[in-house]
Amino acid sequence: MKTARGLLVTHLRCEYLVDPLGIDERTPRLSWELESDRRGARQVAYRVRVASTPEKLAAGQPDRWDSGRVETGQTTHVEYAGKPLGSRDTCHWSVEVWDETGATSTSATARWTMGLLDPREWTASWVAADPEIFRRDPQATIPTLTEPGTPVLFRKEFEITTPVRRATVYATARGVFELRLGGRRIGDDLFAPEWTDYDKRIHYRTYDVTELVRAGPNVLAATLGDGWWTGYVGWQETRARYDNLENSICVQLELELQDGGRVVVGTDASWRCDTGPILSSDFQMGETYDARRERVGWTFAGPLAAAMSESPWPWLPAKVVAPPAAVLVAQRSEPVRVIESFVPVAMHEQTPGVFIFDLGQNIAGFVQLRLANVTAGTRVTLRHGERLNPDGSLYTENLRRAKSTDVYVTRGGLEEVWTPHFTFHGFQYVEVTGLAAIGVNNLTGCAISSATAPVGQFECSNPEVNRLWLNGVWSQRDNFISVPTDCPQRDERLGWMGDAQVFLRTATCNQDVAAFFTKWMTDVEDAQTTDGIFPDVAPRPREDVRFVGLDGLGGGAGWADAGVIVPWTMWRVYGDHRIIQRHWRAMVAWLDWVERKNPRGIREHELGNNYGDWLCIPTDTSFRTQSPMKTFLATAYWADDAVKLARMARVIGREEDARRFDAMAARVRQAFQAEYVRADGQLTVETQTAYVLALTFDLLPPEMRRRAAERLVANIRDLGWHLSTGFIGVSHLNPTLTLAGHADVAYRLLLQDTFPSWLYPVKHGATTIWERWNGWTREDGFFNPQMNSFNHYSLGSIGEWLFRHVAGIELDPEVPGYERFVLRPYVNPVLAHARASYRTMHGEIVSEWKLDGWRLTWNVRIPANTLARVVFPSPPGAGVTENNAPLETSPGISDVRRDGDTLTCLAAGGSYAFETVVPAS
Numbered sequence: 001m002k003t004a005r006g007l008l009v010t011h012l013r014c015e016y017l018v019d020p021l022g023i024d025e026r027t028p029r030l031s032w033e034l035e036s037d038r039r040g041a042r043q044v045a046y047r048v049r050v051a052s053t054p055e056k057l058a059a060g061q062p063d064r065w066d067s068g069r070v071e072t073g074q075t076t077h078v079e080y081a082g083k084p085l086g087s088r089d090t091c092h093w094s095v096e097v098w099d100e101t102g103a104t105s106t107s108a109t110a111r112w113t114m115g116l117l118d119p120r121e122w123t124a125s126w127v128a129a130d131p132e133i134f135r136r137d138p139q140a141t142i143p144t145l146t147e148p149g150t151p152v153l154f155r156k157e158f159e160i161t162t163p164v165r166r167a168t169v170y171a172t173a174r175g176v177f178e179l180r181l182g183g184r185r186i187g188d189d190l191f192a193p194e195w196t197d198y199d200k201r202i203h204y205r206t207y208d209v210t211e212l213v214r215a216g217p218n219v220l221a222a223t224l225g226d227g228w229w230t231g232y233v234g235w236q237e238t239r240a241r242y243d244n245l246e247n248s249i250c251v252q253l254e255l256e257l258q259d260g261g262r263v264v265v266g267t268d269a270s271w272r273c274d275t276g277p278i279l280s281s282d283f284q285m286g287e288t289y290d291a292r293r294e295r296v297g298w299t300f301a302g303p304l305a306a307a308m309s310e311s312p313w314p315w316l317p318a319k320v321v322a323p324p325a326a327v328l329v330a331q332r333s334e335p336v337r338v339i340e341s342f343v344p345v346a347m348h349e350q351t352p353g354v355f356i357f358d359l360g361q362n363i364a365g366f367v368q369l370r371l372a373n374v375t376a377g378t379r380v381t382l383r384h385g386e387r388l389n390p391d392g393s394l395y396t397e398n399l400r401r402a403k404s405t406d407v408y409v410t411r412g413g414l415e416e417v418w419t420p421h422f423t424f425h426g427f428q429y430v431e432v433t434g435l436a437a438i439g440v441n442n443l444t445g446c447a448i449s450s451a452t453a454p455v456g457q458f459e460c461s462n463p464e465v466n467r468l469w470l471n472g473v474w475s476q477r478d479n480f481i482s483v484p485t486d487c488p489q490r491d492e493r494l495g496w497m498g499d500a501q502v503f504l505r506t507a508t509c510n511q512d513v514a515a516f517f518t519k520w521m522t523d524v525e526d527a528q529t530t531d532g533i534f535p536d537v538a539p540r541p542r543e544d545v546r547f548v549g550l551d552g553l554g555g556g557a558g559w560a561d562a563g564v565i566v567p568w569t570m571w572r573v574y575g576d577h578r579i580i581q582r583h584w585r586a587m588v589a590w591l592d593w594v595e596r597k598n599p600r601g602i603r604e605h606e607l608g609n610n611y612g613d614w615l616c617i618p619t620d621t622s623f624r625t626q627s628p629m630k631t632f633l634a635t636a637y638w639a640d641d642a643v644k645l646a647r648m649a650r651v652i653g654r655e656e657d658a659r660r661f662d663a664m665a666a667r668v669r670q671a672f673q674a675e676y677v678r679a680d681g682q683l684t685v686e687t688q689t690a691y692v693l694a695l696t697f698d699l700l701p702p703e704m705r706r707r708a709a710e711r712l713v714a715n716i717r718d719l720g721w722h723l724s725t726g727f728i729g730v731s732h733l734n735p736t737l738t739l740a741g742h743a744d745v746a747y748r749l750l751l752q753d754t755f756p757s758w759l760y761p762v763k764h765g766a767t768t769i770w771e772r773w774n775g776w777t778r779e780d781g782f783f784n785p786q787m788n789s790f791n792h793y794s795l796g797s798i799g800e801w802l803f804r805h806v807a808g809i810e811l812d813p814e815v816p817g818y819e820r821f822v823l824r825p826y827v828n829p830v831l832a833h834a835r836a837s838y839r840t841m842h843g844e845i846v847s848e849w850k851l852d853g854w855r856l857t858w859n860v861r862i863p864a865n866t867l868a869r870v871v872f873p874s875p876p877g878a879g880v881t882e883n884n885a886p887l888e889t890s891p892g893i894s895d896v897r898r899d900g901d902t903l904t905c906l907a908a909g910g911s912y913a914f915e916t917v918v919p920a921s
C-alpha cells in the first residue's frame, strides 16, 4: 500500500466541534479536511473507524463502527452508522482516505463522548439554597423581583478509596454555575448552562474531570448565580421570567473505578450551602464582591479546610427542589470563554482619585484587578463605559438601566487578584475609584465570547478599511455570547433576529459559527408561536404579565424571516442538510401563516412591531406603524423566503413542497411588481434599500434590472455618494451594486468617510461597529442615549462583501459548502492590494491580489479535494499566465473560456500564481 505524499487528513470534527464531550446526537456527523501540496489532490474513497478505546482503534478493532471503504469524495457530514450509541459511550475515531493516485493516508485519532440520553439517568436531585442562609446574613440579599439575590456556594465532601479510571461531571442549573473539584476550576467556560428557552429546554454540560479527582477525601463545589434565569434580561424592570425566583442546580459526578465499580456523587440534601464573598452578581448590574468573606478552604477536603471555610454560621443543608419540566439537552456549541486579554493603552486621573483606563478596544467582558498591599476593607468601584465625554469623564448614559458597576472590597495583604463571576459589561473604558493610586499594570481587560474559532482574515492597502473589517469582527465577538445579541452594554442584550440575519453571512466569514447557529436555530423554533409566527427575539422571554414590554415580539419583517435565513445560510455555507430537515415544519408553518394573513400577496397585515429598514436615513423608528416602504420590504422578504424554501425543499427531496413554494414565490413576485414597479423600471418606493432588495431578491422583470440599478446609483450620487440604508438594506448594498455592474460605486461607498458612511466612525476612533450611522457626529456629539450603542454589528455587514467581492471568495451558485466555489475579485485601483484567507469546511481558501498599474498579480490557494471556478477580469487579447506560463498549460487548470471582458477556468486544489492585465475602465 502506498502512503499518499502530501495528502494529510486533518481537523477531524464531530457535529462541527473538535472532540466534543457529552453530545446527544445519536447519529453524529463527522467531517475532516484534506491538505496537500500537490495540485489536484483528491479523495476518492474514505474509511471511518470508530472504537470504544484508543487501544482498540490502534489495534484495528473498530468495535463501534467500521464504514469500510466508501467510494466518494465526501469529507463533510458523514453520518455515523455504527452500533447504536448509548449514554456515556466514548468514541475514538480516525479516517483513512485514498487519493486519486491510489495512495492512502490516515488521520490522527479524535474522539467524542455521548452524554446522558435518557432523563432517568439523572439520579442527582435539583437543589437550591436554604433561604435561611440569606436571612441570617445581614449583607446578603434575598432575591426579590427587583433585587438580585446573593449567589450561593454549595459543597459536598466525598471519599475515593478505589483508583478511578474515568471521572465525568454532568451539570445543569436554573441559573448559571461555576464548578470546582479539589480546589480547581472545572473547565474554563462561563455562564453555563447557556441561554435557551428555559421553559422548553435547559442545557447540561459534560466535563472530563479524571485529572482532578484524588485518592482520599475530595470536595465538589459549585457557585450558583442568576444569569438569564433570574437576572435582568432586556429592558425589564423585574426579574422573574421562568418558574420562580429561585436558582437551583443539579450536578452529577460519575466515577468509573479501576475495579469496574461505579460511584455517583450527585447533588442532594447532603450537600451544604452558604453565602460567600459574592454579595450580588447580575449580567447588567455588575458584581459586588467582598474578599474578606471568602471561605478559605471551602473547596478543599479535610477537617482543617472545613474549619477554615466556616463563616460565622455553619453551612446548612441544601434544599431539594422539584426538577424542571423542560428537557435537559447537551450543550451543542462552543461555550462562552475569555478569548483575549487587554492591557490598558492609556490611563488618566480625571479628578483626584478618579482613574480612567482605556483598553484600546471596545469589548464585552470584565476587568481582572490585581492589587498589592491595600488595606483590608478598601472598597474599589469599577464603572464601565464605551466612550468618554468631551471632558474626559466616562460616558455611561447609553447604558440606560444597566449599572455595569463592579465593587471589590479588598482582603488586604501581599497580593489579591479578582475577576467577577456572573456579570459582563460592554466597554472600552473603566473608571476606578476608591484607591489612592493605581497604574495600568493593576488591571487587565478580559474579552469574552462564545468561543467560535476564527476562520477569516481580511487585509488590504487601506488601513481604515482594515479597521472597519476588524470592528465588525469585534462586534461579532462581543455580541455572540451564547446567542447572537444586539449589544453587550445596555439593558437589552437580546437575541434580535433582524440583526442576526443581516450579519449572518459576514459572521460566517469571520468565525466558524456553524455550531453556534445550529444551537440558536433551536431557540428560534422554540420561540415560534403555535400559529407559526417566528419571533423577533430568540430566546423569547416568556409572555408573562410581568413581562408585557417584550410581549408580542413576533412576525417583524426582516426579523422573523431569520427563521428561514438561518437554515438557508447554514446549508449554503456549511452544506448542512440536517438543519433544513429539523426546522422544515417550522419554516413551512411560518410561510403558511404569512400567506393566510395576506391573501393579496402583499405582506400588509400582522406585521408585528414593523421595524422597517431600521435606522435608515432619514430614520423612522416608529413601532407598529405602516408605510409603503415597510410593506415593500415585508413583501420582498416574503418572496425571497418562498424562493429559499422551494430550493431547500429540493435539497431534502420534497419535490411537491418545492412546487408549492415556487408557486408562492411567483404569486408574491407578481403582486410585488403590480404594486411597486412602474413600467419604466422605477419603483414606487424610492429608497436605496428598496432598489437593493428588488435587485438582490430578483423581484423585477429582467429587462428592468439595468434601469433599477441605475436608479440606485443615481440615488447614491444625489446624496453626494453616500449610503442611506438601514439594517435591512445594508448587507446587500455593496454586493448588489457589484453584481449589477457598479462595483466602482460600491468602492466609492466603502471609501466614503464623511457622514453617513462606514468609515466615518472609523475616522473617529471606533473600535467596534456603531448601532447607528449618527451614534456620534462632529456637529451634534452623541445621539440620544436612549438608543445609542457603540457595539451593534448590523451595519458591519459590509464584511461579507470584502470577502465575496473584494477578495473574491464566493459560494458556487449551485454547490453548497465550498466544495466548489468561485474566485472572482472585483479589483479596483483604489486599493493597491487585498488579501483574504477563509477556512471552510474543506480547508483554507486564500485570495491575494496586487495591482501595479493595470498589471494584476493574483495568488490563490484552493483546498485539496475542491474545485474553483476562477474568473479573471481580463480584456480580450490580454493573456493570463500562471507561474509565468500560459494559463492553458498550467497543471490543475482546465476549461479555460472567454466571456466578454472576463476569462474563466476551473482550478483544482493547489496554490497558483496568476498574472494578467485588467481592463482600463
Ligand code: BGC
Pocket: 486, 487, 492, 496, 498, 499, 611, 614, 792
Ligand atoms: C435593538 C435592535 C433591534 C431593534 C428592533 C433595538 O432596541 O437594539 O438592534 O433589532 O430594537 O427594532
